[in-house]
Amino acid sequence: xxxxxxxxxxxxxxxxxxxxLPGTAATYIYxxxxxxxxxxxxxxxxxxxxxxxxxxLIGTTLTxxxxxDDTLLSGNASSRTYAPGSITFDQIDAAAYVPFTxxxxxxxxxxxxxxxxxxxTYPVGELVSWISVFLRDFDGDFVDDTDAPTAIDLDELExxxxxxxxxxxxxxxxxxxxxxxxxxxxxxxxxxxVPLPAGLPLLGGGLVLIFGLSRHRR
Numbered sequence: 001x002x003x004x005x006x007x008x009x010x011x012x013x014x015x016x017x018x019x020x021l022p023g024t025a026a027t028y029i030y031x032x033x034x035x036x037x038x039x040x041x042x043x044x045x046x047x048x049x050x051x052x053x054x055x056x057l058i059g060t061t062l063t064x065x066x067x068x069d070d071t072l073l074s075g076n077a078s079s080r081t082y083a084p085g086s087i088t089f090d091q092i093d094a095a096a097y098v099p100f101t102x103x104x105x106x107x108x109x110x111x112x113x114x115x116x117x118x119x120x121t122y123p124v125g126e127l128v129s130w131i132s133v134f135l136r137d138f139d140g141d142f143v144d145d146t147d148a149p150t151a152i153d154l155d156e157l158e159x160x161x162x163x164x165x166x167x168x169x170x171x172x173x174x175x176x177x178x179x180x181x182x183x184x185x186x187x188x189x190x191x192x193x194v195p196l197p198a199g200l201p202l203l204g205g206g207l208v209l210i211f212g213l214s215r216h217r218r
Contacts, residue, residue, distance in 0.1 A: 025071040028150055028188035034062045034162065039178035048129035048166020049097045050176035056091060062180050064089040066133065068103060068115070070148040071193070077145035078108045085115045087131060087162070094164075097131050103148070111142035112159075113149060124170035133162045152185045 036058050042051065056062060064087060071083040082103040087094070101121070106112045117130035135142070135152065136159035143149050154160050166176040 025069070026190050026192045028068045028070070028190055030066045030068075030152065030188050031186040032064060032066050032182055033184045034180040034182045036060065036062075037161065037179040037181045040174065040176055043166075043175040046127055046129075046166050046168065046175055048127070048164075048176050049094055049131060050129070050164040050166045050174075050178045052092045052094065053164035053178040053180065054176070060091070061183075062089060062091055064091075066115075066185070068113075068148060068188075070150070072148075075105075078106065080105045080148075082148050085133075087115070087133065094131060097129055097164075100131075100133075105143055105148055107140060107143045107145060109140055110136060110138040111140050112136045113143065119167075119169060122169045126169050127166070128169055129166045131162060131164055134159050136160075150188060150190075152188075154182055154185060 036056065039050070039054055039057075042054065053062070066085065066087050068085045069083040073081045073083060075081050082105065084100040085103050086099045088098070097117075100115045101118045102116060104112070104114045104116070106114075113133075113135040115133040117128075117132070119128050119130065122128050135149075135157055137156050138158050139156075142156060160182040161179050162182070163174075164176075164178045164180075165174045167174040
């Protein structure tokens with residue numbers, strides 16, 4: 001039985017698949033400066049990233065880069081989770097405490113962007129050392145109900161800190177905590193990313209195969 005191939009229909013299907021691509025996402029890379037704000041007393045029983053940050057203390061400007069990825073993972077108009085961001089420092093090697101596990105955005109009343117590690121994934125009794133970034137605007141003008149923030153104006157924010165933390169899970173609040181406050185954050189460098197649907201390569205391969213079979217039959 002001969003199979004007739006309608007190439008116009010196939011091309012139309014291919015175009016529809018391309019139109020169904022997810023919206024363009026992007027990563028936003030910011031250069032920052034931060035100053036020591038405050039911290040808890042050192043706890044000699046634990047060795048955490050707070051010790052690294054605390055060694056700089058007053059008078060040292062901490063510099064580095066902050067990355068936010070606006071790839072939406074889940075959420076709604078008031079609470080959303082995005083792909084984890086990252087942070088690097090020029091003065092300290094904090095690679096063991098990064099990347100974050102999530103970027104959370106809350107809006108309505110007060111707006112909060114939080115890049116953090118989920119310590120609930122660690123067993124009770126384990127030493128956890130992590131970094132969190134808190135950007136908060138109590139007037140509710142920082143983020144809208146659809147996107148992650150792309151420009152960070154520190155003058156709008158009441159909270160603009162990163163915390164270097166260390167604790168033993170199940171032992172209450174952090175045993176060690178050193179807070180730095182952002183004093184400058186640059187305009188972002190934007191790197192667009194377009195996710196590729198898993199079925200698109202299969203579609204392309206199928207079109208090539210059908211075209212080859214059609215030529216063979218002729």
